[in-house]
Amino acid sequence: MLVGCTALVLSLTGTTAQADGRDLGRGVLPANDGWASQGPGTTGGSAADAEHVYTVTTWEEFRAALKDGGSAPKIIKVKGMIDAVSQGCEAFEAEGYDFQKYLAAYDPAVWGHDTPVSGEQEDLRDASAANQAKGIRADIPANTTIVGVGRNSGILGGSLQIKGVNNVIIRNLTIEAPVDCFPQWDPTDDNKTGAWNSEYDGVVVYGSTHVWIDHNTLTDGRYPDSSLPKYFGKVYQQHDGLLDIVRGANYVTVSWNSLENHDKTMLIGNSDSAAATDAGKLKVTLHHNRFKGLVERAPRVRFGQVDSYNNHFVVTKDQSYGYTFGIGIESRLYATDNAFSLPKGVSAARTLKKWKEAPLTAENNYVNGRLTDLIAVHNAEIPEETLQSGAGWTPTLRTRVDSPRAVPGIVDQRAGAGKLC
Numbered sequence: 001m002l003v004g005c006t007a008l009v010l011s012l013t014g015t016t017a018q019a020d021g022r023d024l025g026r027g028v029l030p031a032n033d034g035w036a037s038q039g040p041g042t043t044g045g046s047a048a049d050a051e052h053v054y055t056v057t058t059w060e061e062f063r064a065a066l067k068d069g070g071s072a073p074k075i076i077k078v079k080g081m082i083d084a085v086s087q088g089c090e091a092f093e094a095e096g097y098d099f100q101k102y103l104a105a106y107d108p109a110v111w112g113h114d115t116p117v118s119g120e121q122e123d124l125r126d127a128s129a130a131n132q133a134k135g136i137r138a139d140i141p142a143n144t145t146i147v148g149v150g151r152n153s154g155i156l157g158g159s160l161q162i163k164g165v166n167n168v169i170i171r172n173l174t175i176e177a178p179v180d181c182f183p184q185w186d187p188t189d190d191n192k193t194g195a196w197n198s199e200y201d202g203v204v205v206y207g208s209t210h211v212w213i214d215h216n217t218l219t220d221g222r223y224p225d226s227s228l229p230k231y232f233g234k235v236y237q238q239h240d241g242l243l244d245i246v247r248g249a250n251y252v253t254v255s256w257n258s259l260e261n262h263d264k265t266m267l268i269g270n271s272d273s274a275a276a277t278d279a280g281k282l283k284v285t286l287h288h289n290r291f292k293g294l295v296e297r298a299p300r301v302r303f304g305q306v307d308s309y310n311n312h313f314v315v316t317k318d319q320s321y322g323y324t325f326g327i328g329i330e331s332r333l334y335a336t337d338n339a340f341s342l343p344k345g346v347s348a349a350r351t352l353k354k355w356k357e358a359p360l361t362a363e364n365n366y367v368n369g370r371l372t373d374l375i376a377v378h379n380a381e382i383p384e385e386t387l388q389s390g391a392g393w394t395p396t397l398r399t400r401v402d403s404p405r406a407v408p409g410i411v412d413q414r415a416g417a418g419k420l421c
Contacts, residue, residue: 034285269302300326
C-alpha cells in the first residue's frame with residue numbers, strides 16, 4: 001500500500017509535479033481532469049518568476065501580494081493560519097452604530113413585518129457592513145496560484161473573490177467561512193416571519209474561467225450555526241455560502257476538498273433571471289470531495305452542465321438536513337458513482353430537490369453501501385416533484401472513476417487540506 005504524502009499524490013491526483021518533492025505552487029491541473037482542463041487547461045501561477053513568488057503570514061501581506069505585479073503569473077504561499085478579522089468586529093463598526101439600539105428599533109413588536117427596515121441604525125449597520133466588506137475581501141488576479149504550506153495553513157474569516165479573471169488555482173488551504181458581523185434583519189422574509197440575512201462567501205468564482213480548487217477544507221470552523229444566538233425568534237445567521245460559482249463562471253474543477261458543517265454550501269448559478277450571463281456556461285466538475293454535515297446546496301444548480309462523481313455525501317446524526325442536489329432552471333446535472341451515508345430516518349429521496357423543471361442523470365450511486373436509483377426513489381416518495389431522467393450529455397473529462405463502494409474510504413482519508421506535502 002502506498003504511504004506518505006508523495007505517494008498519495010501520485011496515486012490519487014495524477015499531478016506529477018509533487019512526485020519529486022517540488023513546490024506545490026508549480027503544480028498544474030492534469031489533462032482531462034474535469035471542466036477546468038478544457039482547452040488550454042489551468043496552470044495558475046506555475047510559470048511565476050522568482051520575483052513573483054511570495055510567502056505570507058498575515059492578511060495584510062496576503063492582500064499586498066495579490067496586488068503586486070498585476071496579472072503576471074504569481075505563486076502565493078500561505079504559511080500558518082492568517083486571520084482577516086484579527087481585531088474583531090468592533091474594528092468595522094461605523095461611529096454611532098449600536099446593536100442594542102438596532103434591536104430596539106426593528107423589533108417586530110415595534111416595526112412590524114410589512115416594510116423592510118430603514119432609518120439611522122440601518123444606515124449605520126449598512127456602513128459598518130461596507131467597512132467589513134472592504135476589510136475581508138481579497139480579489140484574486142489572473143494567473144495566480146494560492147497554496148497552503150504544510151498541513152495547517154489557511155485563512156480565517158476572509159472572502160476569496162475570483163472575479164472576472166482567468167486561470168486560478170487554490171490548493172491545500174483550510175478556509176474558515178467569513179462571519180458577517182452585521183447581518184440585516186428583513187421582517188418581510190420567510191413568509192413575513194422575518195429572517196437575518198448575511199453576506200460573504202468563503203470562496204466565490206464570479207464570471208471567471210479555468211479555475212481549479214483542490215485539496216482544501218472549507219468549514220464554519222469555530223463558529224458553527226449551533227453557536228449562533230437568536231433574536232426576534234430567528235437564528236442570527238452570520239454565514240452565507242462556502243463556495244459559490246456564479247455569473248457566467250466557466251470551466252471549473254473542484255476536487256479532493258472537504259466541505260464541512262455549513263448550511264448554504266454551494267450555488268452553481270445564483271439567479272433564475274441570469275440566463276443572459278449563465279446560459280451555456282457554468283461548466284463545473286466536482287469529484288472526490290467530501291460533503292459532511294451540510295444542510296443544503298451540495299450543490300444547487302442553475303443552467304450549468306455539472307459533472308458530480310466520486311463524491312462522498314455524509315449526513316450526520318441529528319443534523320439539520322434539507323437536500324444534497326438542487327435541480328434548478330435549465331440545469332443539466334450529471335451525478336454518477338457517488339456515495340451517500342445517511343442516518344436512520346433520512347430517506348434517499350431527500351438527496352434530490354426539484355426547484356425547476358430540468359432533466360438530470362443520476363446513475364450508479366450508492367446509499368449506505370447499496371446501489372440506489374435516486375431519481376426513482378425521489379419520484380416514488382415525492383411525486384409532486386417528479387424529476388426527468390437523462391441530462392442529455394455525457395462527461396468526457398474524467399481522469400479516473402473509482403467504484404462508488406470504495407469512495408467513502410478513499411475520499412474520507414484523502415480529501416481536504418493537509419493531505420499534500
